[in-house]
Amino acid sequence: MAKKTYDLLFKLLLIGDSGVGKTCILFRFSDDAFNTTFISTIGIDFKIKTIELRGKKIKLQIWDTAGQERFHTITTSYYRGAMGIMLVYDITNAKSFDNIAKWLRNIDEHANEDVEKMILGNKCDMEDKRVINKEKGESIALEHGIRFLETSAKANINIEQAFLELAEAILNKTPGRDPQENPESVVRPDRRNDRGTARQCCA
Amino acid sequence: MVHRIMAAYKARLLEFDALLKEETIDVGRLRDLCFSGVPDEGGRRALCWKLLLHYLPLDRTQWNDTLNKKRAQYNHFVEEMVVEPARLSKNGSGNNHVDDHPLNPNPESQWGSFFKDNEVLAQIDKDVRRLCPDIMFFQRGTQFPCEVIVNDPEVERLHRRVTHSSLTATAVTRKGLGITKLEASNRRSAQTEDYHPLPPGSEAHWEVVERILFIYAKLNPGQSYVQGMNEIIGPIYYTFANDPNIAFRENAEADCFWCFISLMGEIRDFFIRTLDDSESGIGAMMERLMSNLRHHDHQLWNRLRTQELRPQFFSFRWLTLLLSQEFDLPDVIRVWDSLFADANRFQLPDPSLHSNDGIAKRCYAAERFWLQYENSAALPSGGCPGTAQQSH
């Protein structure tokens, strides 16, 4: 049996409207790459990345969900197990911002009470297409007492920081906790996306 | 050796040709042949799929009639649902009344439905621009663009309507929040770099898929558009649009539309949320897949269970999309040869009846493959379980 290669396992969840860039954010973080086009996420998908925080090896199991309403029965069943949730909107899409309230309600209904939350305003590289200014994002986050960052998966702005901050917040709550999860119960990332990157690197 | 393989392949081509030339096609024989893969050459696959999906009747003498009728009907849909509303929108925006219309209290108003359509379009547009990004096909221009749409400046393209509606929505939101700076509202929204619209006179394949999906959504308002339908159209459209027979290629859009309708008739329940837990819904399908697996391959079933690999993680997408997101396009197409050829293609039998047909068999293969992949860590390039290799 494989030796345990990490000290803690954190389960994170990415939610938000379709097309805001959840898959791109996750891909930037896990593979440090950006694809202008990704297949849309159907149902639910995940990636694994191990980070180091305060001398502890932390395995992040990150769930990427589909944005469209149709998939909510499937996706909301993952809220319960999540220790951290990233709620993403697109700064060039007003509707995705308006829907934050709806997503927050979803979290209230389906997630653990003490789940760590974070709001991300993605695509901040597209300054000329921006319709939601940073203050609006900050104020809605403040209103709900949630962390906030503007990110760009494309230009690699604040992506790593977002995940590290969220992981750190979870770590703060779990002093000296040992991994309860069986390291074998770990799932592999999406195959097709993987090959996509592999090919990209070679190009 | 090579010679023998070539001879066998040629014999196989002849078998297909003989079968497809019969006045009334023997569907049992057709299924048998297609099950082990349709040869890529000569548009045979496009023809076989049209038959297997019940678009073309088995009686050859009816083909022309059917094609003419169906294509005319589709063109009529395009005219009614895409071209006419686009003219209306163009004229509307010309005299600057567009921004008032979302406030029209009458839900039956033409404008009301126009804007509602644009919401559906916004989702379709996002997805068709993410269709099969690993191949250079959907981004390219079509050989036979829809004339009335690409050449008439009075007709606004579907993707332009999306841009339009998001701008309108922005303007309204800003008004609501009392923010006066409307500077951004004249800008066009983001265009994904690779899937950008082509110049007037031409259109890209993704625009064609967008049109098919939009018309489908209009015709099925209860279901409308659900993400993933694009992935179902993709392989069919790709196959038809590459048909060496020019008369078929020219009508790839209409033919693909009807085949998609027919296919959706069989699998539409997977896409309907309210049916998730019904007998025909995706929840029940996933359950049946697992109980079939348990019955036929207890060891694998047990392994998935102990590793907490719940069926939703993988089989939801497999079943909804007929495995189209799991493999590269050529392999998906090969898997679909067998799938379409199966008489029980979308049924999962009760495991106690000792049969495993259709999509279930393909899923077992995929599950086995995943397990091997997991164990070997290294991924065989382009390989998938017992598919592409057999076709030649």
Ligand SMILES: Nc1nc2c(ncn2[C@@H]2O[C@H](COP(=O)(O)OP(=O)(O)OP(=O)(O)O)[C@@H](O)[C@H]2O)c(=O)[nH]1
């Ligand atoms: N300019 C820019 N574009 C981005 C960025 N992130 C994502 N995109 C684009 O936005 C589109 C959608 O991104 P995805 O990551 O597929 O969106 P998603 O939220 O996963 O969508 P669903 O899977 O449908 O829920 C892609 O075509 C990307 O090119 C970003 O940071 N900057």
Ligand SMILES: [Mg+2]
């Ligand atoms: Mg996604």
